[in-house]
Amino acid sequence: MPTTVSEPRERLLRTATRLFYDEGIHGVGVDRIVAEAGVTRATMYRHFPGKEALVVAYLEHEDDIIRSLFAAAAEQAATTDASPRDLLALVIEGVAEDATRLHTRGCPFINASAEFPDAGGPVRQVVRRHRDWFRGTLTELATAAGSDDPAATAASLVLLRDAMLVGGYLDGADVAGDFRATARRVAGLD
Incomplete structure (x- = not known):
């Protein structure tokens, strides 16, 4: 039996995702999220017991986005009979x-x-689970691709992604090209 998705919950999550990412989590209050989502406070608290629970849901949503990126790559590889x-x-x-x-x-x-x-709080636990999954999946991919040191390759790719995301934001530059070239070299693809 499929689970029914609550439209108010989805609006809250979409609104919180946009605001938290654009303006910071502590800089955005529950009242603003509720107002912009067009729901009542009671609706907010029916779906999320507090702001921290909404932050956890936001990060789990972000995790889903990255996981879907990996799934799309796997699907594309499967349809083209691509190598590891x-x-x-x-x-x-x-x-x-x-x-x-x-x-x-x-x-x-x-x-x-x-x-x-x-580091022991619920928000950081979601971050830790995401980073462990991200690094572990990259290690598996590097292993399948024949890397001599898959764990080191994965660690370097995580570091490069972190640098690309932070550097691109801080410097306002398109660093994706540099990431691609360096990541491909680190992964032994070039």
Whole structure:
């Protein structure tokens, strides 16, 4: 039996995602989110027990976006009978495209971590799960692609993505091309 999606909940999440990413989490109050989403406070608290729960949902949504990028690359690779090296190249391209299309104001996970320094808190736990998944998946891809040191390759790709997202935002430059070239070299694709 499919789960019914609550339109007010989705509006809250869309609104919070836009505001949190564009203006920072602590800089945006619940009253503003409620007003811009066009719902009541009671509706907000029916779906999210508090602002922190909404922040967790926002980061889980961001995680879903990145996971769907990987899934799209895998689907494209499967339909073209691509090699594991080709799949890794598709993921690198997808990550670069994401930074120029969607995440132009830095990494939502790094930004949230700066505002929530408690590494044991719910927000940072979502960040940790995302980063562990991201690094682990890149390690698996690098292994399948024949990397001599898949863990080091994955660690370097994570670092390069972080640098691309932060550098692109801070410098206002299109660093995706540099990311692509460096990531491909690190992954042994060039």
